[in-house]
Structures are given as C-alpha cells and as structure tokens.
Amino acid sequence: MSLNINRLFSQMYACRTIVSSSRLYARWMNRDPAKVLLPFDEKSQSSLKKEKVISLNPDDLSKKNNESAAVKNAAPSQFPPQKAKEIKTKREEKLKKRDFFLKQCKVFDENNDILYEKVSTNDGRISNILVKLKSKKDRMRLNQVLVEGWRLIVDGLEAKCELKYVIFSRIEDLNNIRPFLPKSGVKLFKVPYKDMALWSDVETSPGIFGVFEKPTVNNVRSLSRPLPLQFICDNIRMPGNLGAILRIAVGAGCEKVLLTKGCVDMWDPKVIRSASGAHFRLPIYNSIEWDEMPKLLEENTSLFIADSNTQIDNRNTTLEKENLITGMTIPVIPYYSIEYTSLKHITLILGGETEGISEDSYELAANRNGLRLNIPLQRGVDSLNTGMATAVIAFEIRKQLLQLWAKDKKERMLAS
Incomplete structure (x- = not known):
C-alpha cells in the first residue's frame, strides 16, 4: 500500500515539473530581444548596457550592514560637542518660549508664525x-x-x-x-x-x-446703510427656513429681525449654516414675548402680513375673535400694488409653514391698521416656501426704495 502511494506522489511531482517547465518556456517564447548576438559573427558590434551585479555573498552583506550602521551612528557626532550642546540649548529655549506663548494665549510668536497646539x-x-x-x-x-x-x-x-x-x-x-x-x-x-x-x-x-x-445686537457690523424695513418671524420652527429668512434680510438690507418666542433657536448649527453669516451682520432679537413686541417697533411703522390666505369678509368690521384668528377682517391685496416709497417705515410679519400666522400677529396688525400681502400664483399652486415668499416681497420693497433714491439723487445732480 505504501509503495503505491509513493509511486503516485512521484508521478504527480513529475507532472508538476513538466507544467512549470512549459510555463517558463512559454514566457521565454514571448520575449522580444533587441538583438541576437551570434558567437561566430566577428563583425557584429554591439554596445551592451552593463548592469550592476548584486552580490549575495553573506560576508559582503554583513560588511555593508556594518558600514551603514557606522554611518548612522556617526551622524549625530558630525558636530563638535560644544556645537551640539548649543543646538540642544537653542531648541529647548524655543520650546520653552512656545509653551509660554501658548499659556498666555498668544496667537503669533516673535517670528509672526501662528502658534497652535x-x-x-x-x-x-x-x-x-x-x-x-x-x-x-x-x-x-x-x-x-x-x-x-x-x-x-x-x-x-x-x-x-x-x-x-x-x-x-x-x-x-x-x-x-x-x-x-x-x-x-x-x-x-x-x-x-x-x-x-x-x-x-x-x-x-x-x-x-x-x-x-455670542454677539449682541450692538456689536454686529452692517456694511451699508439699512432700509427702513424689519421682519417679525412668527413661530418659524424649521432651521432651514429661519436661516433663509435671515440671509434674505441681510441681502435686502433689513434694519433688524425680531424672533417671537416659539421660533427655532437662532444659534442652531443648521440655522447658522443656512444663514451664511447673517448673525454677524444683522441685529437679531430672540425669544420676544408678544407683550414686548410694540416696544421694539418703530412708532410710525406700517405693518404687513405675508399671508397666502386670500379670503376676506367686509361685512363685519368688528374685531370678533373667530374672524381675528383667520385674519378675515384685515384687507388682503397683491404685494406689488402698494407704493412702499410713501411709507416712513415697514414691518413685515412672516409665519411658519406648519403653524401659519398666529392670532397674536393678526391682532397686532388689526390694531395698527395693517394689511395682508398676497403673492398671486398660477392656478393649482397654493403657496410658496416661507423663504421664497419673503424674498419676493422684500426685494419688491427694496426695488421701489432704490428707484426713489436714485431718482432723487439724479434730480439733485441736475439741480446743482
């Protein structure tokens, strides 16, 4: 039995040797030599590239390893002892200075390089x-x-x-x-x-x-003169919407933004990211109770509500609660039908998409003879996104005011 097994293994080894030899032969056949040199051809002149022969002798390898180790060990001692000591001392002094500056919260060192840990x-x-x-x-x-x-x-x-x-x-x-x-x-x-x-x-x-x-309303920096315009955000709960409104407020040139209690945190990371720096360029009053709202409004401001509801009831002029909740006693007109240039100051109330305009907003507008502004849309479309509606109305106000100022400037130049 053992004899048959040994004979089987010897046959398998022979077959493996033949296969490996055929592989090597096939690889050799695929080679493309640059030139074939014949030993009996005396006229053949060729310039062969000499390659470096690597010696695999153990004695040569150990000798090279010893030489490299000696060079490595000798590298630090290439300076005299006194010079090496001076370099070490300077390095320690530099580290001490750096640690001292970091403890003092210095931003730059003596070479005006930024210090960080x-x-x-x-x-x-x-x-x-x-x-x-x-x-x-x-x-x-x-x-x-x-x-x-x-x-x-x-x-x-x-x-x-x-x-x-x-x-x-x-x-x-x-x-x-x-x-x-x-x-x-x-x-x-x-x-x-x-x-x-x-x-x-x-x-x-x-x-x-x-x-x-946290910046306060007193240390924000406005890069230009603001318009006589301010926003009231009524229960805006989505961070993306509030950030978009703040960004539009800066772009349109608003004076300030008032956030009622119930709005999303103005310092939420999503609000900061979508506002794109508006927090540092615009006075924003946060978490305002409706009882405190009249104190933050201009005395001669005209109040408007951005409202997608177009219903109105002219038959009842009293401020009954059921009508006050829906705002049906407050007139609604298209946003572009008002001459904003005839107004001294403008306040625009913006409601959230989920809750809509609150009863407090309608009551404030009714007490100040406010109006509801509507954006006429194509049939089948109910309303716009809060941020988009804000942009449409705000930039219509901005356009009218800038046109008036440009006209006045032109007349003054002609008069002079």
Missing part, C-alpha cells in the same frame, strides 16, 4: 468643547456659539466678536483667517481630519471650527 485623537478637551456647544442649554449657559467653515469665522472676526477657540485640521484653512486673527486671546488646536468629520454637521467637513462669544 497639536492634539491627539483621544484628547478630552476638544470633545468637551464640542459636546457642550452642540447643546442649546449649554450654549446659553456658556454664552458661546460654534461656527463651521473659515468664511463664517472671518464674518465673526470682522464683526468684532470675541473668538475663543479655533479647531482645524489643515494649515491652508488657518491661513485663510490669518489676516483677521487677533494677536492674543485665542487657543488654536490642530486635530486629525477624521475627528473633524465626526463632529461636523455636513457630509463633507470644511475642516475648521470657530468658537465665539
């Missing part, structure tokens, strides 16, 4: 900062806000808001905010990009976070 993935300071600023309760307690992206950080610095921390992963992003950074008072941390992606609210993280003290 490189932290590891498991550093608890970064997670502690970001966890707290993701919570509305902790944001209010700390009076701080988190922004994402170098453009929003620049907007905050231009508005003279106090920057507390910068968390980044790439030096390029840090260089974008370099001209706007203060000389001290900011701590900068460099973390791996994968950590930034974990904390980011977007699919592709911009790679840089900024932590500011």
Whole structure:
C-alpha cells in the first residue's frame, strides 16, 4: 500500500515539473530581444548596457550592514560637542518660549508664525468643547456659539466678536483667517481630519471650527446703510427656513429681525449654516414675548402680513375673535400694488409653514391698521416656501426704495 502511494506522489511531482517547465518556456517564447548576438559573427558590434551585479555573498552583506550602521551612528557626532550642546540649548529655549506663548494665549510668536497646539485623537478637551456647544442649554449657559467653515469665522472676526477657540485640521484653512486673527486671546488646536468629520454637521467637513462669544445686537457690523424695513418671524420652527429668512434680510438690507418666542433657536448649527453669516451682520432679537413686541417697533411703522390666505369678509368690521384668528377682517391685496416709497417705515410679519400666522400677529396688525400681502400664483399652486415668499416681497420693497433714491439723487445732480 505504501509503495503505491509513493509511486503516485512521484508521478504527480513529475507532472508538476513538466507544467512549470512549459510555463517558463512559454514566457521565454514571448520575449522580444533587441538583438541576437551570434558567437561566430566577428563583425557584429554591439554596445551592451552593463548592469550592476548584486552580490549575495553573506560576508559582503554583513560588511555593508556594518558600514551603514557606522554611518548612522556617526551622524549625530558630525558636530563638535560644544556645537551640539548649543543646538540642544537653542531648541529647548524655543520650546520653552512656545509653551509660554501658548499659556498666555498668544496667537503669533516673535517670528509672526501662528502658534497652535497639536492634539491627539483621544484628547478630552476638544470633545468637551464640542459636546457642550452642540447643546442649546449649554450654549446659553456658556454664552458661546460654534461656527463651521473659515468664511463664517472671518464674518465673526470682522464683526468684532470675541473668538475663543479655533479647531482645524489643515494649515491652508488657518491661513485663510490669518489676516483677521487677533494677536492674543485665542487657543488654536490642530486635530486629525477624521475627528473633524465626526463632529461636523455636513457630509463633507470644511475642516475648521470657530468658537465665539455670542454677539449682541450692538456689536454686529452692517456694511451699508439699512432700509427702513424689519421682519417679525412668527413661530418659524424649521432651521432651514429661519436661516433663509435671515440671509434674505441681510441681502435686502433689513434694519433688524425680531424672533417671537416659539421660533427655532437662532444659534442652531443648521440655522447658522443656512444663514451664511447673517448673525454677524444683522441685529437679531430672540425669544420676544408678544407683550414686548410694540416696544421694539418703530412708532410710525406700517405693518404687513405675508399671508397666502386670500379670503376676506367686509361685512363685519368688528374685531370678533373667530374672524381675528383667520385674519378675515384685515384687507388682503397683491404685494406689488402698494407704493412702499410713501411709507416712513415697514414691518413685515412672516409665519411658519406648519403653524401659519398666529392670532397674536393678526391682532397686532388689526390694531395698527395693517394689511395682508398676497403673492398671486398660477392656478393649482397654493403657496410658496416661507423663504421664497419673503424674498419676493422684500426685494419688491427694496426695488421701489432704490428707484426713489436714485431718482432723487439724479434730480439733485441736475439741480446743482
């Protein structure tokens, strides 16, 4: 039995040898030599490229390893002992200076290079900062806000808001905010990009976070003279809608925005991202009770409600509650039929898509002889998105006011 098994293994080995030889032969047949040299051809002159032959002798290999180790060990001693000591001393002094500047929250060193601390993935300071600023309760307690992206950080610095921390992963992003950074008072941390992606609210993280003290209505920076226009946001609960309204308010040149109690938190990360820096360029009053609203309105303001409801009841002129809730006692007209240039000041009330216009808004408009503005739409379309409706009405107001100002300027130039 054992003899048959041995004979079987020997046959299998022979077959394997034949197959491997045929493979090698097939590979050799596919080669394309540059030139065939014949040993009996004396006239053939060829210039062959000489290749370096690697010696596999164990003695030669050990000799080369010893030589490389000797060179490696001798590298640090290429300087004299005194010179090496001076280099070490300078390096220690530089590290001490850097640590001192970091403790003092200095942003730049004596060579005007940005100072930052490189932290590891498991550093608890970064997670502690970001966890707290993701919570509305902790944001209010700390009076701080988190922004994402170098453009929003620049907007905050231009508005003279106090920057507390910068968390980044790439030096390029840090260089974008370099001209706007203060000389001290900011701590900068460099973390791996994968950590930034974990904390980011977007699919592709911009790679840089900024932590500011919450700006107040007094330190926001308006880049131009605002229009006599303000918004009242009535129970806007969707972050994207509120961010869009704030962005439109800045673009149209609003004076300020009033947020009633019940609106989404204006410092929600989604609101900040969709507002694109409006928080730092526009006075925003948050969580206003309706009892306090008249105090924040201009005395001679004209009040309008952006309302998709076109129903009106002219038969009843009394402010009964059932009519007041639906606003049917307040006239409704197309938004473009009003001469806004004849008004001293304009207040526009905007309602949420879910709840709509509240009873308090209708009551305020009725007490101030307000009007409801409607945007005529194609048949079969009920209403527009809150942000889109705001843009349509706001930029109609802006167009009329700018045309009036341009006309007055032209007349003054002709008169002079």
